[in-house]
Amino acid sequence: MSESGERVEELDDGQRDGGQGEDRDDLGPQELEAEDVESEDSEDVDNAEDDDEEAGDPLDEEGDIAADYLEELLDIADLDGDIDTYVESGRAHVSIVTDSQTLVGKDGKVLEALQELSRLAVMTEVGHRSRLMLDIAGYRESRRKELVALATEAIQSVKETGEPAHLAPMNPFERKIVHDAVAAAGLVSESEGVEPKRHVVITLEQ
Secondary structure (H helix, E strand, O other), X not given: OOHHHHHHHHHHHHHHOOOOOOOXXXXXXXXXXXXXXXXXXXXXXXXXXXXXXXXXXXXXXXXHXXXXXXXXXHHHHOOOOEEEEEEEOOEEEEEEEOOOOOOXXXXXXXXXXXXXXXXXXXXXXXXXXXXXXXXXXXXXXHHHHHHHHHHHHHHXXXXXXXXXXXXXXXXXXXXXXXXXXXXXXXXXXXXEXXXXXXXXXXXXXX
16 A cells, blocks of 8 residues: 555544544543543533432422321311412412311411421421411411401501500411501501510501
8 A cells, every 4th residue: 555545544543533533542641630520520510400400499398398297187187178389478388278167276276286287397307497387278368358457447547546556466477467567558566465465556656
């Protein structure tokens, strides 16, 4: 074979090896290290993405844990109800859709107890205190409307008489609704007393 033919054959061999005529054995130590680091970085990114997908939203996890706990409770009590979970205003929400008021109790006391138990179930799993909100049979939404109406009436009274309005004792959830309504009306409110008699006082100004 001629010298020209040998050069063509060598070029063909180089092209078959990757277009540059060199393989991994021809790379120097620094080039090999750079290639290995690039490969490891790519694997780390892939693993991190997989971990993120598996971890999900912590608040969604809280809702799922509480839903599982409450579902077992419904089975034990032989009660019917559909459980919905969602995230709103930076906290997990769980709602039991049912026609029964058994799990609500008088003035929502059973509901409040179940909410605390659900939060404890979540804390046991995730290791920190949960701010999860539980509603059953639409009680909280109905109560919210009642409290807004009550606050509106008290606000009007304060505006007309200038005298403070002392509302009945409420739990933290209910007081928050009243405080929001008062603030929206441009008046001032604060909580006074200790549980379970802690209540809201509405005034024109501090």
